Amino acid sequence: MDDKLTAIVLTRFPLDAGEGFDEHVHDHHQLAWVRDGVLTVTVGDRNWVLPPSLALWIPAGVPHTSTAGRTAATMQGIYLPSEMRAEWTAPTVVGVTPLLRELIDFLGDAEAPGPARTKAEALIPDLLAPAQTFTVSVPMPHDARAVRIARELLLDPGDARDLGEWGRHVGASTRTLSRIFAAETGLGFTQWRSRLRLRASLAYLADGESVGTTAMLVGFGSTSAFIAAFSELVGVTPGAYFARVAQLADQRHELAD
Known part of the structure; x- marks a missing residue:
């Protein structure tokens, strides 16, 4: 991925049950979301379980793991420029509205830059609103x-x-x-x-x-x-x-x- 990301980039990852990605980081912000199934994202001792109605904002440079649940899932990796929601310096759960989903679909299908894509990308930050959820922290032993x-x-x-x-x-x-x-x-x-x-x-x-x-x-x-x-x-x-x-x-x- 280009280190100087100036547009939203989307990548789909079909995952089998229990399949995922070991701990890693991104150079850009990521919105982790599943179109179907359930996605579990872990950052340190914190753990988020995300159905399709929720996504997790993961700031650039934050180590995390992502894993599908008990059934297959389709993860949508959405990578965003650094100026988008720069004030969100910690993982943040957001609600995925029907409009946000439609915009994600549009950006995923748009093959080339253009005025319509630029306008769609500009709407994304306004649709990212924190959702009240909770995490279950399970500290792990070392012995x-x-x-x-x-x-x-x-x-x-x-x-x-x-x-x-x-x-x-x-x-x-x-x-x-x-x-x-x-x-x-x-x-x-x-x-x-x-x-x-x-x-x-x-x-x-x-x-x-x-x-x-x-x-x-x-x-x-x-x-x-x-x-x-x-x-x-x-x-x-x-x-x-x-x-x-x-x-x-x-x-x-x-x-x-």
């Missing part, structure tokens, strides 16, 4: 034994082994592992695992899975326990949160009319 546990739980958050069983698995005492998780993540193991499970639940819920099935898949003992944990962290129930996310684009479109 090799705890890292092994974390990696296995990331692959299967529903794994029900307690800390004693994990200790026998990785060759450490319960007390040692408890001390490691508290010192390196700031959370007790049970609290840390609950946080990881809640983060994993976002991808299932964003992909249309029911609350009850999601609770089971990520390892909560009951739907009510899952709803209680989610509500305590987010402030609303899973159903209320994702109903609000699904309505974001249409609401912003109505406000713009």
Whole structure:
């Protein structure tokens, strides 16, 4: 890509389930969005789960990973000149309105520079409005034994082994592992695992899975326990949160009319 980017550049990336890009950076701002499916973007300990109604503004130079959810997805990489939204120096979630989607489609199909393309590009910054969402931060441990546990739980958050069983698995005492998780993540193991499970639940819920099935898949003992944990962290129930996310684009479109 040209280091002196002066126009919006778009690239589509078809992704299989679970496929994505390891940590990388861009020289230009990026708007990460999926036309279909679900995209997870991670920056450090922060994690965003994006259905098609949401996109993430990633400032130039910010290391990040991007991964499709449980099903195939079509990621749209939208690269923007440095003068666009230069005041946004941190990752920012935006709502994807029907108008913004139409403009992205137009720019993707426009083969050559011209007055129409210039006008379309000029509209983009005005349509990028922050959307109220939340992230689930899951600090990762550094000790090799705890890292092994974390990696296995990331692959299967529903794994029900307690800390004693994990200790026998990785060759450490319960007390040692408890001390490691508290010192390196700031959370007790049970609290840390609950946080990881809640983060994993976002991808299932964003992909249309029911609350009850999601609770089971990520390892909560009951739907009510899952709803209680989610509500305590987010402030609303899973159903209320994702109903609000699904309505974001249409609401912003109505406000713009």
